[in-house]
Amino acid sequence: MASIHSGIRETCRAPNAVTELPRRAPNETHFVFENGEDLVRLCQWAKQESYHLCTLVVTDERQLEDNAFKVWYVLHSAQQELVILEYALQDSRQPFSFPSIQATFPCVELLEREVFDLFGVSPLDRMMTGGAVLHAPYPDELHPLWANKSQAALKARINSQAARQPDAPGREHLPAGMFYLPVGPIHAGVIEAGHFRFHVAGEVIEDLDLVLGYKHKGIEKLFETRYTLDTGWELAERVSGDSSFAHSMAYCQAVESLASIELPETVHLWRALFLELERIYNHITDVSALAQDMAFDLAASDIAVLRERIVRLNADLTGHRLLRKVNFPGGVVLNSVPNLDAIKSTVTEVTRTFLGLGKMVMDLAACRNRMITTGKLTKCEAEKFGATGLVARASGLCDHDLRLKLPFGAYASMEELRRLVSATVAIPEALQKPWANRGMPVFDGDLIGDVLARFVIRVAEVETSANIIRLLLDRMRSSPSFYAEVSPQRRPAYERRMVESLRHVQNYEFGLGYVEGWRGDIFYWVMKGPGDTIFRCKVRDPSVFNWPAMRLAIVRKRNEGDAYDPSGPPCWENILADFPLINKSFNLSYAGNDG
Amino acid sequence: MDKAPVKKPSLIWLLVRRLLGVIVRKPLYSIPPPDARLDQPRSVFIRHLDCGSCNGCELELNALSNPIYDIERFGIRFEASPRHADVLAMTGPFTRNLTEAARLTLEAMPEPLIIAIGDCAMNGGVFRNSYAVTAGDARPDEIRQAIILEVPGCPPAPVDILKKLAELPPDLSGAAVAFPSYPPPLVIERSMSWRSTMPSR
Incomplete structure (x- = not known):
């Protein structure tokens, strides 16, 4: 299997815009990208080489030297290799948008929705809707993870504003004979809290909407x-x-x-x-x-x-x-x-x-x-x-x-x-x-x-x-x-x-x-x-x-x-x-x- | 390495053992009651309400139903609906997202009574002071006033929960609490009747 360096050579159109930082551990490589498209292309290559996504991290470094939000993707390969990809959102026209790899790694979607609620940053290519972890009791654009917000300020903001209207269930029409079956968030047993909305036709489950985030504790x-x-x-x-x-x-x-x-x-x-x-x-x-x-x-x-x-x-x-x-x-x-x-x-x-x-x-x-x-x-x-x-x-x-x-x-x-x-x-x-x-x-x-x-x-x-x-x-x-x-x-x-x-x-x-x-x-x-x-x-x-x-x-x-x-x-x-x-x-x- | 072959126990043997236990009235595994008061006749139906716990308290509440603790022999059981329950067992630090659901659950109770299980439910525990939880005095009044019993621990061990439940009065449940004037007046408003939803002839 090819190493991540050959992947960068293959996929990055502007190799000078990628900086490799010194390794801290023998199996860990760390790259800083200046070009978001390169990052996305590298991730496409990595998916083909059966890398797995570990996590997506966003940090609010607007008070630090880079003056921007930063996005970090962490991947690992089957060969015990850990790859960290760093990208700073320094484009002043779009300081809240980051290059998304959701098309390549669909599992990142829940993380992206969470990041949108907590930081207000969203993928470049898609409109996001909030509500993944901050539901109706929270005001819009709260962004609790911004570095300059204290717990007291967040609480004051939440308590001062009237709660949003509870998110109304979707009113899309189902075909005749199908209906919704909402279950939860409180379940009939000693179980945790989460909401499921089944789309059923007869007894067969045609589709399922998952609404999680009820247990968000910050x-x-x-x-x-x-x-x-x-x-x-x-x-x-x-x-x-x-x-x-x-x-x-x-x-x-x-x-x-x-x-x-x-x-x-x-x-x-x-x-x-x-x-x-x-x-x-x-x-x-x-x-x-x-x-x-x-x-x-x-x-x-x-x-x-x-x-x-x-x-x-x-x-x-x-x-x-x-x-x-x-x-x-x-x-x-x-x-x-x-x-x-x-x-x-x-x-x-x-x-x-x-x-x-x-x-x-x-x-x-x-x-x-x-x-x-x-x-x-x-x-x-x-x-x-x-x-x-x-x-x-x-x-x-x-x-x-x-x-x-x-x-x-x-x-x-x-x-x-x-x-x-x-x-x-x-x-x-x-x-x-x-x-x-x-x-x-x-x-x-x-x-x-x-x-x-x-x-x-x-x-x-x-x-x-x-x-x-x-x-x-x-x-x-x-x-x-x-x-x-x-x-x-x-x-x-x-x-x-x-x-x-x-x-x-x-x-x-x-x-x-x-x-x-x-x-x-x-x-x-x-x-x-x-x-x-x-x-x-x-x-x-x-x-x-x-x-x-x-x-x-x-x-x-x-x-x-x-x-x-x-x-x-x-x-x-x-x-x-x-x-x-x-x-x-x-x-x-x-x-x-x-x- | 362990080299003994794994033998599948026969279903018949398990059944016979279970039946023997029933006949000689000797439980196979269960511990003696950790509190003498648990031997009193009692009927307490508990509805569990998760208000954002880490799942630790749920694990221990579930353990109460296993043959070792076997909570049902004390007349205590977990109920699937708040309408059938005498008391809510609340776990977790009361997250804001669950406020509305918790309020509706409490409203559906015949009598609003809550047992706070675990440190989180009592005072927020490790999650105290987060923007997303309303632990302690910040909880809505109807929730705070409904708490009749607190079980400390993170999570409390099943034996500790049993010992605390022994403090509940045995007459907590029953018609006297739920309906002061039993039988309740049978009033069905016309608009609420199921007939009103039927097409007219």
Whole structure:
């Protein structure tokens, strides 16, 4: 595969208008573009070379040396390469318009709408409508993320102006026999808040409008106003409650890369272990909920008991059931001396029971009937619309995993871990290899993007995570300092070291943190302000990219031909009663998406 | 590496085990009641209302329904409609975008009563002071006055929630609260009647 430099040579009409900045990490390249068209063309080239979009960041640098808003695109390739593209909106005729890559990477659309609400900058080629995260209670043109706006000023502005009229539902006429079915934002269950408007003809869902943003809490502004670089983890682990550890880990990595400090290996090992524990308990929860949605309560409640065992293991290790307050920039601390054998036996036992129950659900004819071809997201669609994480893997993009494509922490240093991850989806020959000794082998032919595929990949990933945890525990047992470096006494030393290193960092430097959480890849972009403040922290949850993918999996669409099932029906369609099952099989985060 | 083969448990065995539990009246997993008051007869129907939480409180509320905590054995259950609920379990720091939906939900209750679950619902927690949330005293009056119980924690563990729920009076629910003069007068306004929407003969 070609490197990004050859891409720039090929696509940029004005090579002098592209400046490469010095690398900060061996796999990271950073380019400053002066010509927006070049940037768009480079992104088209990158898409063909199967780069993935990580995130879109906008910063308000009008008070700084460039006197303009800046747009940053971050891409990563399959070859562990990270590319940062920077563009300043210095055209005085259009200071609020940026070159959009939405035509190339459609998944950027939700990010663009969010940016339009928060900054008031919009793509050059399209008219934007607000309301992605700031709904009717907010006045027009509030732009909360402008650097010169304080929380008090924003609140005063919101309270002084009369609320807008609630956004009226669209009045477009549907064909005869079709009607709208609005659902939410408050749902009939213990679920998060979001609004769905189904267009139904009979029982078949023809189309679906997603209205999100109800849970917008202004997290990015809070990072800038209330938290500092060393306390931001408190907020980061509450962006999405079920990914607490993954979010705090991404935040910590961003700050650590900003301060460019190296951590002891033990810290990396423990972080990887907690990340996998989080993956296990969440996958188990989802499988239990899926069984419940298929009215298989017997299995659902037995699996829920397993989930509780892992959550209690979390509490024993860290003092918190959801792994909070354990991770901070510079290190990890545990509550007490952990019993490695107890962790191993609990994880092994839970996993073995879980695999059995998972197999039982998968093999039951009633459940198969419900899951197969329901909510189908084909490989082609997942690729085109940038689905990420577990959803992409279930659609056949088996290696779309940051642990393989952009390894971090322990996954970067330990080849064995990557091998275990890549053994999740096996090719038959690989099953003979010692590391692929699996209780439940999954073949890539199984992964056709329906609910069953997402179910199967969850079960398989729990097994992978258990294998990883066992390997990490073996590694820890071989080193005598497995606890000394994560004991609570070390915390002040770690924090002091962090503060020391941050003091040498220049203002307005940025750091990137990335983690493969259980839902998918999480990116944090942290830019340092004066002192130890945060100038800008951009959070990108995997749900941002997967919500449009979920809509696509639900609506009726023509069967464009499928390599695995060429004789499928002429159309993929789902009925209303399938929606809860599909929604649960994706299990996306509303809180993480709304910010 | 773990090399033991994975065996699928038989459905029959699971059923038999479950039935045995029913016959000998011994629960398979569940913990003893964390508070003696939970043994009193009680009927509390809870409607969950998400006001912008991080999903942590929802995870723990969902855990209450698993066989270990098994909240329904205490006469407490989660209800799908606010019209059937005795009390709202509110989570999250009360985002502005959800204000209207929360108000409508409260209006649909027979009696407006709220349990604030988690630090966010009590005082905003880590999200306090954001432009997008109206935590604490900035919340609308009808919401603030309706809170009868607060469960601290971020998120509170299921056992903590159970202990707090034990403080609810057992007679919270029932016709006496919802309809002071039971049976309620049956008045159907003509314009609201479903007949008015039918085409006339």
